[in-house]
Amino acid sequence: MRNxxxxxxxxxLLAVVLIAYQRLDPTLLHPSTITILSAQxxxxxxxxxxxxxxxxxxxxxxxxxxxxxLGMAVFVIYPPDAPGGVVAAMALALAVTMLAGAANGVLxxxxxxxxxxxxLAASFLWGGVTLIVLPQPGGHVPEGLVRAxxxxxxxxxxxxxxxxxxxxxxxxxxxxxxxxALYAVGGxxxxxxxxxxxxxxxxxxxxxxxxxxTGLAGIGLAIQTGSGDPTIGVPYTLNSIAxxxxxxxxxxxxxxQMRGTLLGALLLGLLTNLLLFTGISTFYQMILQGVVLIVxxxxxxxxxxxxVA
Amino acid sequence: xxxxxxxxxVRADNAGPRRSFDGLRGNRALWAFGVLALTWVAAILFARGxxxxxxVRYLVQTASFLGIVAVGQTLVVMMSGIDLSVSAVVALSxxxxxxxxxxxxxxxxxxxxxxxxxxxxxxNAAGIVWLRLPPMVMTLASATVISGALLIYTNxxxxxxxxxxxxxxxxxxxxxxxxxxxxxxxxxxxxVWLLHLSRLGGYAFALGTSEPASRASGxxxxxxxxxxxxxxxxxxxxxxxxxxxxxxxxxLTMGNPxxxxxxxxxxxxxxxxxxxxxxxxxxxxxxxxxxxxxxLLVAWNLGEGLRQVTLGLLIIVLLLVYARERRTS
Numbered sequence: 001m002r003n004x005x006x007x008x009x010x011x012x013l014l015a016v017v018l019i020a021y022q023r024l025d026p027t028l029l030h031p032s033t034i035t036i037l038s039a040q041x042x043x044x045x046x047x048x049x050x051x052x053x054x055x056x057x058x059x060x061x062x063x064x065x066x067x068x069x070l071g072m073a074v075f076v077i078y079p080p081d082a083p084g085g086v087v088a089a090m091a092l093a094l095a096v097t098m099l100a101g102a103a104n105g106v107l108x109x110x111x112x113x114x115x116x117x118x119x120l121a122a123s124f125l126w127g128g129v130t131l132i133v134l135p136q137p138g139g140h141v142p143e144g145l146v147r148a149x150x151x152x153x154x155x156x157x158x159x160x161x162x163x164x165x166x167x168x169x170x171x172x173x174x175x176x177x178x179x180x181a182l183y184a185v186g187g188x189x190x191x192x193x194x195x196x197x198x199x200x201x202x203x204x205x206x207x208x209x210x211x212x213x214t215g216l217a218g219i220g221l222a223i224q225t226g227s228g229d230p231t232i233g234v235p236y237t238l239n240s241i242a243x244x245x246x247x248x249x250x251x252x253x254x255x256x257q258m259r260g261t262l263l264g265a266l267l268l269g270l271l272t273n274l275l276l277f278t279g280i281s282t283f284y285q286m287i288l289q290g291v292v293l294i295v296x297x298x299x300x301x302x303x304x305x306x307x308v309a
Numbered sequence: 310x311x312x313x314x315x316x317x318x319v320r321a322d323n324a325g326p327r328r329s330f331d332g333l334r335g336n337r338a339l340w341a342f343g344v345l346a347l348t349w350v351a352a353i354l355f356a357r358g359x360x361x362x363x364x365v366r367y368l369v370q371t372a373s374f375l376g377i378v379a380v381g382q383t384l385v386v387m388m389s390g391i392d393l394s395v396s397a398v399v400a401l402s403x404x405x406x407x408x409x410x411x412x413x414x415x416x417x418x419x420x421x422x423x424x425x426x427x428x429x430x431x432x433n434a435a436g437i438v439w440l441r442l443p444p445m446v447m448t449l450a451s452a453t454v455i456s457g458a459l460l461i462y463t464n465x466x467x468x469x470x471x472x473x474x475x476x477x478x479x480x481x482x483x484x485x486x487x488x489x490x491x492x493x494x495x496x497x498x499x500x501v502w503l504l505h506l507s508r509l510g511g512y513a514f515a516l517g518t519s520e521p522a523s524r525a526s527g528x529x530x531x532x533x534x535x536x537x538x539x540x541x542x543x544x545x546x547x548x549x550x551x552x553x554x555x556x557x558x559x560x561l562t563m564g565n566p567x568x569x570x571x572x573x574x575x576x577x578x579x580x581x582x583x584x585x586x587x588x589x590x591x592x593x594x595x596x597x598x599x600x601x602x603x604x605l606l607v608a609w610n611l612g613e614g615l616r617q618v619t620l621g622l623l624i625i626v627l628l629l630v631y632a633r634e635r636r637t638s
Contacts, residue, residue: 128617145601286457298440
């Protein structure tokens with residue numbers, strides 16, 4: 001019930017922002033605008049989705065930004081004339097990021113180190129691997145793909161479709177045994193273990209899936225910008241955490257829904273764009289982001305505390 | 310708090326050699342110093358240029374920037390908090406100092422920079438105590454706000470400044486020891502007193518061990534949180550000033566490396582990230598260790614990428630050796 005109230009609050013906020021947006025930019029619902037906006041928001045939405053999966057187990061991923069860059073780097077250095085072309089490049093990038101995520105998961109599950117420390121060290125590790133793969137910004141993304149992705153493909157907003165497919169995939173994952181186990185491990189690890197859930201395997205899968213979503217975000221960013229950059233992913237680490245928290249995902253695990261994360265990402269992205277329209281310097285974006293985060297989380301915590309008392 | 314520590318020491322002494330070995334295993338700050346000594350010996354044996362006094366001097370000088378930030382971070386981590394805004398505060402203090410110095414002289418500039426830094430800590434603590442925000446969210450948000458504010462304040466292009474006082478502090482030395490290092494060790498000494506000997510430090514340890522229990526037993530949570538976060542931010546500000554003196558310029562991103570490295574130094578120093586366990590002196594070893602490792606990797610002529618990979622792997626291995634958490638919480 002409380003979760004529903006959270007989501008309703010986010011929805012209401014989003015509606016207000018959308019109405020304001022529509023007034024400033026009447027083309028909001030045109031396919032071209034949707035394409036541009038979804039291309040712009042895709043990396044953050046998918047990165048935050050990855051972070052959400054990890055946070056649901058009670059973990060946190062400080063290496064997310066590095067893994068995002070890694071996926072981007074692998075995707076753009078795959079030679080365009082090699083067998084499989086761009087599809088093989090995507091598959092390879094996703095395989096690499098998924099493995100990187102799973103490796104994080106193995107460390108978290110078996111090492112007895114808190115996730116925050118493991119992924120902190122891993123952020124150096126994957127950041128370094130990314131620099132080896134792609135020392136300087138550059139690489140290759142097929143031009144046709146960049147155009148189709150950013151300007152629509154026969155009127156179809158490809159990034160929006162990609163987001164839809166990714167979130168659909170998550171819906172599917174959630175209905176499996178793993179999906180249930182994920183919430184169980186996050187909610188009460190000892191209880192989950194006592195009930196016969198292989199908590200270690202659940203964690204490894206969770207970090208692996210987070211790697212998959214992060215890789216998708218990296219590929220999206222590469223296609224959007226038309227090239228690769230080994231350090232561009234760094235801000236996504238903390239931004240993804242901020243969005244997940246904004247969306248109602250708890251640091252302690254087991255609480256929150258992917259829907260909330262999606263709403264959080266949309267809200268933050270649209271607010272940032274709104275600032276652009278009003279002609280305020282883009283410098284204010286960051287201040288707004290910080291203030292929104294503080295206000296949203298504080299209102300939520302104080303409200304729920306009252307409900308408990 | 311001190312009483313409890315003494316009790317457990319006595320018990321360890323009474324229980325024979327096996328128990329005292331456990332005691333050594335438990336004292337992770339000592340491990341940090343041991344690993345540091347071993348690494349240093351290895352560096353002298355296997356790499357060029359680590360055997361001279363000048364190299365030692367340079368190492369302890371460069372370690373002091375990270376070291377000062379990490380001492381502050383320790384204060385916060387010990388009460389199971391975390392401060393992700395140290396990177397922003399390092400830049401804030403340097404940028405504000407450079408900017409103000411251009412108009413109203415260097416003494417005023419230094420004071421203003423330190424005051425602004427401490428203010429960030431107070432705001433962080435206020436958000437954590439009264440708005441009930443998780444420390445990670447609050448400090449992350451304030452880091453974002455500060456970065457934005459700096460962009461507006463400097464219009465995107467921060468100034469450089471040559472401030473004699475800071476220049477001397479960063480580059481000068483007393484009896485062969487760099488002043489920055491003297492400052493760092495002085496700060497560490499005060500912090501040892503604050504964390505391990507003062508009443509407030511005992512409260513911080515109690516908060517790190519169990520917040521509900523310490524609340525119930527009357528620990529003044531707001532005051533403790535306020536002092537620790539303000540001290541952490543103030544120290545990040547000091548580090549920013551020393552860095553400004555060292556490089557002569559300020560930049561909006563100059564603090565970025567310290568955000569995660571300061572936490573790594575704390576943890577490598579044997580302090581539990583969950584709070585309540587560790588010693589501040591371990592962090593001094595942790596900062597030295599991280600700086601030494603980085604210098605070693607540079608000396609081996611590894612590329613930037615390989616260097617980071619090795620550093621990441623080394624941190625993981627070291628943590629596995631002596632910083633594993635018992636399966637609690």
